[in-house]
Amino acid sequence: MKFFDLSYFIGCFSKLMPYLPLTLMILLIAMAITIPLSAFLAWRNLQGNAAERGLIRLYIQVIRGAPFIVMLFVVYFGIPKLMLALFGIDINGWNKASYIIITMVLFQSARMSEAMRAAYLAVPRGQMEAVYSCGMTGLQGFLHVMLPQTVLVVLPNLGNLVLSSLLETAVGFSVGIIDFVGNARMVTSRDYGLHTLEIYLAVALVYWALAVLLARLFGLLEGALARRQGRTLSGRSSERKGRRAARV
Amino acid sequence: MIEVRGLRKSFGENEILKGIDVHVDTGDVVVILGPSGSGKTTLLRCINFLEKADDGVLTVGDMTLDLKSVRKKDIAAVRKRTGYVFQNYNLFINKTARENVMLGLTVGRRMPKDQAFAIATAALDRVGLSDRYDHYPSQLSGGQQQRVGIARAIALNPEVILFDEPTSALDPELIGEVLQVMKDLAEDGMTMLVVTHEMGFARDVASHVIFMDDGVIVEEGTPKDIFNHPQHERTRQFLRRILKGEAGEFGGSGI
Ligand SMILES: Nc1ncnc2c1ncn2[C@@H]1O[C@H](COP(=O)(O)OP(=O)(O)OP(=O)(O)O)[C@@H](O)[C@H]1O
Numbered sequence: 001m002k003f004f005d006l007s008y009f010i011g012c013f014s015k016l017m018p019y020l021p022l023t024l025m026i027l028l029i030a031m032a033i034t035i036p037l038s039a040f041l042a043w044r045n046l047q048g049n050a051a052e053r054g055l056i057r058l059y060i061q062v063i064r065g066a067p068f069i070v071m072l073f074v075v076y077f078g079i080p081k082l083m084l085a086l087f088g089i090d091i092n093g094w095n096k097a098s099y100i101i102i103t104m105v106l107f108q109s110a111r112m113s114e115a116m117r118a119a120y121l122a123v124p125r126g127q128m129e130a131v132y133s134c135g136m137t138g139l140q141g142f143l144h145v146m147l148p149q150t151v152l153v154v155l156p157n158l159g160n161l162v163l164s165s166l167l168e169t170a171v172g173f174s175v176g177i178i179d180f181v182g183n184a185r186m187v188t189s190r191d192y193g194l195h196t197l198e199i200y201l202a203v204a205l206v207y208w209a210l211a212v213l214l215a216r217l218f219g220l221l222e223g224a225l226a227r228r229q230g231r232t233l234s235g236r237s238s239e240r241k242g243r244r245a246a247r248v
Numbered sequence: 249m250i251e252v253r254g255l256r257k258s259f260g261e262n263e264i265l266k267g268i269d270v271h272v273d274t275g276d277v278v279v280i281l282g283p284s285g286s287g288k289t290t291l292l293r294c295i296n297f298l299e300k301a302d303d304g305v306l307t308v309g310d311m312t313l314d315l316k317s318v319r320k321k322d323i324a325a326v327r328k329r330t331g332y333v334f335q336n337y338n339l340f341i342n343k344t345a346r347e348n349v350m351l352g353l354t355v356g357r358r359m360p361k362d363q364a365f366a367i368a369t370a371a372l373d374r375v376g377l378s379d380r381y382d383h384y385p386s387q388l389s390g391g392q393q394q395r396v397g398i399a400r401a402i403a404l405n406p407e408v409i410l411f412d413e414p415t416s417a418l419d420p421e422l423i424g425e426v427l428q429v430m431k432d433l434a435e436d437g438m439t440m441l442v443v444t445h446e447m448g449f450a451r452d453v454a455s456h457v458i459f460m461d462d463g464v465i466v467e468e469g470t471p472k473d474i475f476n477h478p479q480h481e482r483t484r485q486f487l488r489r490i491l492k493g494e495a496g497e498f499g500g501s502g503i
């Protein structure tokens with residue numbers, strides 16, 4: 001037996017690729033929910049009352065302490081029981097992909113909302129004071145001054161979190177989802193486990209290419225936004241600071 | 249015309265402003281002097297509602313407000329009639345010089361873009377920045393940023409502009425250009441309330457000088473009164489210290 005069968009390696013992509021769209025769809029749906037949910041959580045964590053803030057912080061703490069795969073199992077086994085007990089709804093017929101989507105949303109929204117909150121707080125306080133002194137409302141200031149600056153700050157972190165979400169899709173097989181990796185496992189066993197290395201290298205190569213693509217996408221987005229705000233990416237540190245007067 | 253009466257403000261247990269009365273007639277320039285921590289910034293911030301005063305009465309033009317119980321719409325009205333120039337400029341980082349000046353007009357007042365554009369351009373011309381319309385704050389010197397800050401305030405056509413140490417974050421060689429712009433404004437009849445440590449400006453431009461210490465007004469009068477015949481020991485001490493520093497460090501600030 002050859003250590004590495006190159007022609008099998010090249011050929012196996014055609015068996016793997018048809019299942020890639022499902023994985024991408026999982027990522028897309030999860031992010032489409034996570035990003036607005038995180039923004040909402042960050043907002044309430046910044047401006048909500050003590051109860052809201054306490055609840056959100058507890059949520060973040062709990063979620064951040066749990067390994068992804070453990071959370072996936074808890075969601076997979078827990079949610080159907082919960083739905084049945086609470087609402088009497090039987091969701092065993094649900095598409096299995098929904099469990100990993102739920103887990104990704106829970107897992108990443110805790111992290112993403114913290115990144116967004118930190119980015120918002122990184123915008124100098126004086127920006128909002130200037131907004132008010134120019135006769136604008138809080139909402140107007142948020143839309144025209146705070147939001148553009150916050151987005152620019154959060155984008156690199158957001159890119160990293162979306163990237164780690166992409167990688168997390170790889171554990172969906174463990175609850176029986178036949179996605180990109182799930183299918184790869186089926187292919188290996190169909191071929192009697194003879195080409196496990198080739199198949200997983202191919203899988204890794206595809207993930208790697210997607211990761212590079214995603215990073216590039218976020219890089220372009222950040223560059224475009226930075227240009228619109230008169231900042232070059234390397235130039236952000238070169239902003240001149242006047243001699244600051246002694247603080248009170 | 250702008251006036252505060254009996255302004256009080258505490259942060260927790262600390263009473264920072266202990267009943268301040270200030271009156272600025274239309275076209276006057278009132279300068280507030282005082283040591284660090286005496287409450288000068290807090291006073292201006294209370295007038296613009298960046299800080300909520302505990303007590304006092306504020307009059308701007310024909311509008312009088314009890315500061316204990318102001319409504320949102322009063323705050324908006326006062327801010328509409330007052331401009332504010334910050335110590336650290338606080339230009340909108342994501343906007344060009346001209347956009348900085350336009351934003352309060354187009355967004356705050358829903359003015360048509362072309363009209364706001366013309367006003368902003370004229371305001372920047374007035375502060376000597378005709379060659380910097382499309383520069384971002386990060387591409388401007390401190391003195392230029394502060395002049396954009398002043399243009400942003402005057403573009404909104406306020407009845408009075410509040411200046412909080414507009415030159416104290418600047419390198420010494422940039423102070424003169426900002427003071428010159430303020431002097432020109434004063435000569436054009438702008439009503440101004442100015443916190444500054446620039447004694448030359450106070451002496452030459454102010455119609456009235458107030459010396460504050462520890463949350464109270466210690467002494468006030470014409471620049472002549474304050475600089476040539478200070479009545480209180482605290483005023484004398486303060487002036488001695490500042491004037492000595494100025495002679496030694498800056499040798500006057502180019503005005
Ligand atoms: N937000 C705040 N919370 C608590 N204390 C404050 C706050 N803002 C100001 N102070 C206190 O109020 C006092 C007056 O501050 P203020 O900034 O008004 O002084 P200032 O006269 O402007 O001084 P400087 O010349 O250094 O600018 C200081 O002792 C300061 O510590």
Ligand SMILES: [Mg+2]
Nearest residue numbers: 288289290413
């Ligand atoms: Mg101050």
